[in-house]
Amino acid sequence: MTSHQFEDENNHRWQRLEEVIDAVETKQPHEDIERLPTLFRQICHDLSIAQHRLYDSTIIDRLNRLAIAGYRTLERRLSGGWERFAHLILREFPQTVRQEKKLFWFNTLLFWAPFFFFAIWTPYDPEWAMRLLGPEGMVSIESMYGSHTSPHDYMREEFGSNFMMFAFYIYNNVGIDLRTFAGGLLAGIGTLFIVLFNGAHIGAAAGYVHHACNPQTFYSFVAGHSAPELMGVVISGMAGMRLGLSLIHPGPHDRRTSLVLGGRRALLLILGACILTSIAAVIEGFWSANPMDPWIKYTFGAIVWSLTIAYLGFCGRRSHAA
Amino acid sequence: MTSPNALADTLQTVELADGVEIQLRVAGPAIRSLAWTIDACIAVACYIAAAIIMGMLGVFGMENVWEGVLLLFMFFFNWFYNVFFEMTRHGATPGQRFMGIKVASVNGGPVRLPQSLIRNLLRFIDFMPAFYLFGFLSTLCNQRFQRLGDLVADTVVVYADPKPANPLRVQINATPQPPPHSLSRPEQAVILQFIERAPLWSDDRRIELANLLSPLTGATGPEGLRRLCAIGLYLRQGHPSKKS
Structure with a gap:
């Protein structure tokens, strides 16, 4: 059989599949829509035959195109929508955090070690912290937490509205999370650097407040949003290190497969981290700067910390009875 | 049609679950x-x-x-x-x-x-x-x-879906003739592609390419081209790949 005979004989079937695919693409009803899998298998068969018999490239190209289009149409799934999202938040994300225990402690250390170093050291010797914060950083810390100022007044002056503050925190802090994740692709070095620097910078700010400002103002401001925000930093560090480790230490897989698998896990982690940071942005934007009794804020902060730890520690655990 | 062990090619062969191989044209x-x-x-x-x-x-x-x-x-x-x-x-x-x-x-x-x-x-x-x-x-x-x-x-x-090329059904004036000795599948594929594309080229180009195959056809110039087309038509007509 020549390729033209082959084409003439089977053309009607190929056209049928083309019509069905068009119908699916444009969401029109079509009488043969339920025969799509059958038609697709036939096309695959025809393509194999055409390839084997070395038929004209025009025919092979056409069948190849049809096979790809058919495959894409069949493979198109509706995403799970909100149900899938809830599953991700309530189960997969906290489960993954717990499974990556080593990474969690590693990043916790990576962030908190420089934090405490600077927070404790700075009141005795503020030189390093002042270098790290720079003149502008020091001015903004002093005007926020100084003895005679309040974060509320300062924020109002700087941002003008709570919503603007919220938007800025999303833009800046979630952006940093995403960069921390991406930095993992540089063999983890980008992530290491960002997490260490973040710890040092925040620690320096805390230490500088003890040195030059009113600590109560500072702690009552940060109490509410500190839990989700700092956990977000640590977990985005986990996401980046997951990616970096899959690159450096592929384990039983080849490096390409290891990267793909690690990337999926890292994506779960970074999505969760972004959500934590967004929650922190809501709290920081709409709650933290409000002038209120410090003890209300400390209580609120304690509640948020316990909720965050309970969520990461217990959410999505399977009970043994089930 | 391209052999699977081609060194570098923008056509990437992928095997689907159905056992069929499709070819993706990756963009550079x-x-x-x-x-x-x-x-x-x-x-x-x-x-x-x-x-x-x-x-x-x-x-x-x-x-x-x-x-x-x-x-x-x-x-x-x-x-x-x-x-x-x-x-x-x-x-x-x-x-x-x-x-x-x-x-x-x-x-x-x-x-x-x-x-x-x-x-x-x-x-x-x-x-x-x-x-x-x-x-x-x-x-x-x-x-x-x-x-x-x-x-x-x-x-x-x-x-994305490349434009379907207009199928060329050009009559090639030659009588089909079997090749002097049996050809491997990649060789057959090359000759088939040649007669498929030859109508798009100038005469000089066809002859230039056909000359490369003079060891097979045993002739150069227009005569070599004629013999090559004859072999191509023979392969296209029937049973080209049975022997592989």
């Missing part, structure tokens, strides 16, 4: 840069438009709120512009659509949300140190022109 860095340039222009235009609109709304009060909206817009646009468009049924940003390319899974299927998120969040690294240097180097180091984000997300950028 040049056309992708053009698509990116178009998208970058769109992005700049959108930023300017958004800034003007928010500025105008700010005149009527609540200036800071509109600034906040602008910041949020920039955040989402910056990180998720590509994700949004890759999730449409075209699987391509406006720039990519214009250039006729799209994003797909390595197995030829449509790109999924997690894949799209991964490849676009990692774009930040591909862009480093400036203008996609890392991404460019990565595309040169693997057969599928994948940048780093593509490698992690398991995606490729392919040409």
Whole structure:
């Protein structure tokens, strides 16, 4: 059989599949829509035959195109929508955090070690912290937490509205999370650097407040949003290190497969981290700067910390009875 | 038709679960840069438009709120512009659509949300140190022109449905003749492709190519071409591949 005979004989079937695919693409009803899998298998068969018999490239190209289009149409799934999202938040994300225990402690250390170093050291010797914060950083810390100022007044002056503050925190802090994740692709070095620097910078700010400002103002401001925000930093560090480790230490897989698998896990982690940071942005934007009794804020902060730890520690655990 | 062990080819063979092999035409860095340039222009235009609109709304009060909206817009646009468009049924940003390319899974299927998120969040690294240097180097180091984000997300950028070429049914005036000795499958494929494409070329070019096969045809010039066509017609007519 020549390729033209082959084409003439089977053309009607190929056209049928083309019509069905068009119908699916444009969401029109079509009488043969339920025969799509059958038609697709036939096309695959025809393509194999055409390839084997070395038929004209025009025919092979056409069948190849049809096979790809058919495959894409069949493979198109509706995403799970909100149900899938809830599953991700309530189960997969906290489960993954717990499974990556080593990474969690590693990043916790990576962030908190420089934090405490600077927070404790700075009141005795503020030189390093002042270098790290720079003149502008020091001015903004002093005007926020100084003895005679309040974060509320300062924020109002700087941002003008709570919503603007919220938007800025999303833009800046979630952006940093995403960069921390991406930095993992540089063999983890980008992530290491960002997490260490973040710890040092925040620690320096805390230490500088003890040195030059009113600590109560500072702690009552940060109490509410500190839990989700700092956990977000640590977990985005986990996401980046997951990616970096899959690159450096592929384990039983080849490096390409290891990267793909690690990337999926890292994506779960970074999505969760972004959500934590967004929650922190809501709290920081709409709650933290409000002038209120410090003890209300400390209580609120304690509640948020316990909720965050309970969520990461217990959410999505399977009970043994089930 | 191309042999599977071809060294470097923009046609990448993928085997589907159904056992059939499909071929994806992967897109190289040049056309992708053009698509990116178009998208970058769109992005700049959108930023300017958004800034003007928010500025105008700010005149009527609540200036800071509109600034906040602008910041949020920039955040989402910056990180998720590509994700949004890759999730449409075209699987391509406006720039990519214009250039006729799209994003797909390595197995030829449509790109999924997690894949799209991964490849676009990692774009930040591909862009480093400036203008996609890392991404460019990565595309040169693997057969599928994948940048780093593509490698992690398991995606490729392919040409969207290439235009179906008009089938040429040209009569070749020669009497079919069997080749002097049996030919391997790749050899048969080359000759079949030759007579399929020969009508598109000038006479000189046909003869030039046919001369390369003079060891097979035993002649050069127009006579070699005639014999080559005869062998090609013979292969095309029937049982070409049985002996492989």
